[in-house]
Amino acid sequence: MTRPLRVATWNVNSLTARMPRVEEWLTTVRPDVLCLQETKQADAAFPYDAFEALGYQAAHHGDGRWNGVAVVSRVGLDDVVAGFGSDLDVQGPRLLAATCAGVRVHSVYVPNGRSLDSEHFTAKLAWLEGLRQVLADHHDPADPLVVCGDFNVAPDDRDVWDPDHFEGMTHVSVPERAALAALLDWGLVDVFRSCYADGGLFSWWDYRGGSFHRGWGMRIDLVLATRPLADTVTFSLVDRNARKGEKPSDHAPVLADFAIV
DNA sequence: ATGGTTGCGAAGCAA
Numbered sequence: 001m002t003r004p005l006r007v008a009t010w011n012v013n014s015l016t017a018r019m020p021r022v023e024e025w026l027t028t029v030r031p032d033v034l035c036l037q038e039t040k041q042a043d044a045a046f047p048y049d050a051f052e053a054l055g056y057q058a059a060h061h062g063d064g065r066w067n068g069v070a071v072v073s074r075v076g077l078d079d080v081v082a083g084f085g086s087d088l089d090v091q092g093p094r095l096l097a098a099t100c101a102g103v104r105v106h107s108v109y110v111p112n113g114r115s116l117d118s119e120h121f122t123a124k125l126a127w128l129e130g131l132r133q134v135l136a137d138h139h140d141p142a143d144p145l146v147v148c149g150d151f152n153v154a155p156d157d158r159d160v161w162d163p164d165h166f167e168g169m170t171h172v173s174v175p176e177r178a179a180l181a182a183l184l185d186w187g188l189v190d191v192f193r194s195c196y197a198d199g200g201l202f203s204w205w206d207y208r209g210g211s212f213h214r215g216w217g218m219r220i221d222l223v224l225a226t227r228p229l230a231d232t233v234t235f236s237l238v239d240r241n242a243r244k245g246e247k248p249s250d251h252a253p254v255l256a257d258f259a260i261v
Numbered sequence: 262a263t264g265g266t267t268g269c270g271a272a273g274c275a276a
Contacts, residue, residue, distance in 0.1 A: 013276085014268055038276090040268075065269065112276060152276095165262075206276090208265035216262080250267075250276080 004234055005075070005101055005260050006031040009148035009221055010242070010253035011109070011204070015039035015068070018249055019047055025242055026054050031255055032075045033100045035107035035148040039068030046070065059098050067092035069109050069149070075101035088130040091123055095131070103229065103260075104139065106131075108149035113170040121170060124152070128179035132186055141187020144260065147224040150204075150251065153180045155190060158199030159219035171218060189230035191223045191256045192238070203238050204251045212243055223256045232259040 008031040012018040015036065026034065039046065039062050046060040055074050061082035062068030071077065081097045083089045094109040108131065113124035131147070139145055153176045157163040166172040184190065192201075202217025211217065223236070235257040243252040 017268065038268095066275075114275085162262095206262090206265080207267050209262065211262090211265090214262095247267095 004257040005033070005103065006255060006257050007033045007035075007103075007105070007146055007148060007223060008253050008255035009035040009037070009107070009150075009223055011037040011150040011221060011249060011251035013038050013040075013249040013251065015041055015047070015070075016045070017247065019050065021242065021247065021249070023050065023054065025239070025253065026056065026072075029239065029253075029255065032073065033103075033105055034072040034253075035105065036070040036072065037068075037107065037109035037150045039070055040065060041068050059096060061093040061096040063093050067094050067109055069094060069096045069107040071096055071098045071100070071105055071107050073098070073100040073105075084130055084134065086130065088127055091127055094127070102144060104143065104145040106145075106147040106149070108147055108151070110150060110152045112152050113176065116168065116170060116173055121176075124170075125175055125179050128153075128176070128183065132179075132183045135183070135186050141226050142228060143226060144229045145226045146229065147183070147188060148222070148254075150221050151180060152220055153177060154218045154220055155180060155193065155222070159202070161200070161202065161216045161218070171220060184224065187226055188224040189227060191225050191230055191233050192219075192236045192254055194230060194233065195236040201238060203254055205243060207250050221251055221254045223254055225256070225258070229258050229260065233257065234259050
């Protein structure tokens with residue numbers, strides 16, 4: 001069998017602060033495609049040259065202090081589209097698409113929502129519905145496509161360390177889980193979940209209170225793939241090692257291997 | 262788990 005296509009996603013919580021860790025990780029893990037979120041950079045500050053030195057092309061969509069998404073690829077990077085081209089873009093640079101090795105790749109940073117009674121929560125639901133609409137309008141679930149990123153939604157109760165703790169909070173509420181389910185219903189598979197049925201497998205841990213070491217996390221970083229791709233998955237992993245050591249992001253990268261190349 | 266940490270940017274906000 002030929003080498004699989006390795007796709008990864010990582011909310012780096014400032015690429016400026018995290019670039020040494022990202023370079024180290026790319027060197028060891030060598031994903032074919034890496035989707036980044038929360039670069040917190042303007043396009044002009046994005047380190048295109050450093051990625052190129054590692055053999056990667058990159059596209060970035062960011063405006064500075066908040067948000068910012070990128071697609072980094074060593075298997076080609078074509079037809080880059082930034083944002084929605086609609087009023088959803090007022091929520092910041094959170095969506096970037098590109099075609100890599102024939103796969104349409106979306107890097108997404110879903111709005112946090114802040115709290116259930118916040119206008120930002122309403123905006124989060126609208127953003128997720130807008131993303132579903134983009135897929136429905138421009139793509140076919142029979143085509144090879146991935147949506148990777150920080151969804152700021154834990155798909156079900158297995159994906160949080162203590163469901164009772166999150167009662168009344170964002171990331172677990174019925175409407176946002178329904179918005180994520182609607183996305184999946186269009187024709188996407190939660191690839192990591194398709195490999196593991198167990199709970200307690202997380203991708204984000206609060207910086208505060210030793211949450212990582214206590215196991216107080218959530219699985220909110222997802223690789224979603226259309227069925228033709230998802231059916232070829234051979235391996236998926238949350239790289240918890242990237243959450244350890246010096247200056248980690250509060251998110252760990254999630255990767256998935258597809259046997260399509 | 263109502264305190265706690267990080268990043269940005271230079272105080273306070275967002276996560």
